Amino acid sequence: MSQTEPLIICEYCDAVYRRTPLQRHQRALCPRCAGVLYRHGSLSIQQRLALSITGAVLLLFANLYPVMTIGMQGLSNSATLWDSVLILSSGSITFIALVMALAIIFAPVLQITLLCWLLSFALAGRRAPGFAVSMRCLEGLRPWSMLEVCLLGALVAVIKLAGLLDVIPGIGLIALAALSMLIIYIAGRDIRDLWEQV
């Protein structure tokens, strides 16, 4: 492309450095502001695709199965992630339901879909149609994907209710736990490597 490709600019203080190859588990720090410049990308495209497909399966489980079930005097009720979005959408507070839906359902679904799309083409050594747009979407979605917060929230909810009622964690909660860890690992900044790899 151009001769500026081997250069890396620190996003926090604008200093310019020349890229050098890193060893496993190493990361490059900016000596001026101590920000992370880049990390060693330890996953191959094949491994990433495998993890993304795993993520897609977990995402299905996390959304289709109830996160938990409560029981009290013979009555019981269970809730999925979508139910918790719906309950916020009633009344005057609809806006927060949109934020919630983006944070715990739409952003992760889009992230996983885009990853599967990009990586399956990358596996064949090609850039997927809409490569640039998809990559920029992934970049923009990252701060809005809050599955790990959702996991902690579910655990707090379990404890909050456990004193009053019987709480039974569901399949959705287990899938959520696995998925939130996985998504941090595969949808992080390292995905930028794809620009150089394909």
Add this chain to the structure above:
Amino acid sequence: MSTPVLADDLGLCLCHGCGLACELGKDHTCPRCGAPLHRRKANAINRGWAFLLAALVFYVPANLLPVMHTEMLGSGSDSTIGGGVLEFWEAGAWDIALIIFIASVGVPAIKFFSLGLLLFTAQRRSSWAQRQRSQLYRGVELIGYWSMLDVIVVALVAALVQLRGLGTIEPRPGILFFGMVVVLTMFSAMSFDPRLIWDHPGNDGGRTDGASE
């Protein structure tokens, strides 16, 4: 410490879309991913303050208004965020009380203070503790969304406790304001440009023009 070469001096600019070092030509778009390029984020300080002040305003109703309404066996009660923390504390579950306290009071307070400090010092073109301020910004970015915890807890609890006749829990407007505080502080942090911290050379390794080779 010798000052490294700065992108600004070389006419280069980091693309926020893909991380490529781009030459700032006439067309301000990244040749690789097509994202618009800016030397610095536009109106970073004004936008940062605007979002931060809006968040501060919303923080008042977020704490005063009830976040949920509990109806148990005929008797109903409203609870606020602070009330929820106290409830756990008095029940002896200090660890849960601490988690909720950190997420719902500690994190927003730290964010308000840190963003205010970053915006204020960047506005004053201060060269005080640049490295530490950079680290503070990264900290704010990192803890940003954890305050959504309360919103998620209320939504899950309300979705679960829908036992007609025995007990129901409903969300109340406080949670809307609380969610808005989180979103607005995230916007504030995103519109701030951390490179502004370094734009004014300080006493440690003062950069003189043309001597940066």
